[in-house]
Amino acid sequence: MKYLDEYRDQRIARALAGEIAQITTRPWVLMEICGGQTHTIMRYGIDELLPRGIELVHGPGCPVCVTPLETVDKAIELALRPDVILVSYGDMLRVPGSRSDLFRAKAQGADVRIAYSPSEAVKIARSHPDRKVVFLAIGFETTAPANAMAAWQAQRGGLANLFLLVSHVLVPPAIRALMAGSTNRVQGFIAPGHVCTVVGCKDYDDLVHDFRVPIVVGGFEPVDILQAVLMLVRQLEAGEAKLENQYVRSVSYEGNLPAQKIMAEVFEVADQKWRGIGMIPQSGLRLREEYAAYDASRVFGLNEVTVDEPAECISALVLQGLKKPTDCSAFGRRCTPENPLGAPMVSTEGACAAYYHYRRHAAAD
Numbered sequence: 535m536k537y538l539d540e541y542r543d544q545r546i547a548r549a550l551a552g553e554i555a556q557i558t559t560r561p562w563v564l565m566e567i568c569g570g571q572t573h574t575i576m577r578y579g580i581d582e583l584l585p586r587g588i589e590l591v592h593g594p595g596c597p598v599c600v601t602p603l604e605t606v607d608k609a610i611e612l613a614l615r616p617d618v619i620l621v622s623y624g625d626m627l628r629v630p631g632s633r634s635d636l637f638r639a640k641a642q643g644a645d646v647r648i649a650y651s652p653s654e655a656v657k658i659a660r661s662h663p664d665r666k667v668v669f670l671a672i673g674f675e676t677t678a679p680a681n682a683m684a685a686w687q688a689q690r691g692g693l694a695n696l697f698l699l700v701s702h703v704l705v706p707p708a709i710r711a712l713m714a715g716s717t718n719r720v721q722g723f724i725a726p727g728h729v730c731t732v733v734g735c736k737d738y739d740d741l742v743h744d745f746r747v748p749i750v751v752g753g754f755e756p757v758d759i760l761q762a763v764l765m766l767v768r769q770l771e772a773g774e775a776k777l778e779n780q781y782v783r784s785v786s787y788e789g790n791l792p793a794q795k796i797m798a799e800v801f802e803v804a805d806q807k808w809r810g811i812g813m814i815p816q817s818g819l820r821l822r823e824e825y826a827a828y829d830a831s832r833v834f835g836l837n838e839v840t841v842d843e844p845a846e847c848i849s850a851l852v853l854q855g856l857k858k859p860t861d862c863s864a865f866g867r868r869c870t871p872e873n874p875l876g877a878p879m880v881s882t883e884g885a886c887a888a889y890y891h892y893r894r895h896a897a898a899d
């Protein structure tokens with residue numbers, strides 16, 4: 535535990551915060567992309583350690599939050615079929631669809647099972663050859679290699695009863711869309727370390743160049759976040775825009791090449807709808823034609839429908855860093871983790887859940 539302790543050391547954290555305060559001469563708006571980083575910031579009060587001028591806004595990097603409502607509806611529709619076993623990460627069960635959620639479908643008798651990795655879905659498919667097993671394959675670049683491996687194993691092993699309901703999103707196109715938006719306020723990004731462990735830093739070079747925006751790949755512990763903020767503020771104060779890597783203990787420039795190889799073999803880049811935000815060109819992954827037999831949307835002939843978010847939920851603005859969860863009139867009242875109106879209140883990486891767990895008392899004052 536010594537290693538982790540060092541990244542949570544209060545003295546180091548305070549020294550970094552002091553250094554940030556010393557070099558900050560004007561306000562800066564920084565965005566941490568990943569919901570895991572948001573939870574660290576809220577849990578350890580990092581935003582409160584920073585000088586007044588540094589504002590941290592929270593990005594769209596919560597995979598459960600950005601999975602489209604329509605995908606949740608499709609998963610529920612499949613789960614309610616008597617011949618289907620629907621396998622999902624646990625976080626997805628309480629995410630509201632347009633009328634219900636997977637948890638309620640399970641209560642109605644649907645065979646919904648929680649898995650910690652797609653390989654569990656492969657095992658379930660092998661042990662239930664008479665059932666159709668659908669894995670809800672969501673997430674960023676982080677989970678894509680393991681999900682790709684499940685389809686690859688099914689194809690190589692002649693497993694005909696495993697299907698993937700895919701909703702994969704990619705971080706760099708989302709940053710591009712944020713930067714190109716007319717309402718953007720963000721002047722520097724902390725890129726998600728776990729995503730970059732897979733794809734490396736290289737995919738962020740173009741963004742730095744095209745928008746002249748500093749990007750620092752950051753980790754998930756308090757000292758990681760503060761170091762990443764310091765690196766960003768140094769650049770901004772010096773008028774620079776560079777790609778830097780704070781999370782060197784895990785991330786290389788090229789990333790994990792075998793993981794990228796299996797992703798490229800099974801998936802191809804496609805336009806993708808993000809929950810609350812809308813369609814972002816070339817920001818998702820879909821199964822390649824060679825893996826069409828494992829694509830649940832195609833095999834089950836699921837209809838493409840468009841469903842609106844509840845009017846009260848401002849998650850689209852929260853996910854783009856334009857509003858804080860506490861700006862939402864439903865926060866902590868009509869929307870709680872037990873009765874969520876929107877996905878960011880459900881997920882362990884959701885910004886609304888982070889504020890609910892660590893800041894709701896302050897918000898109520």
Ligand code: SF4
Pocket residue numbers: 846847848849852859862863864865866869870874875876877878879886
């Ligand atoms: S508090 Fe609930 S309703 Fe408000 S933005 Fe967050 S998830 Fe949506």
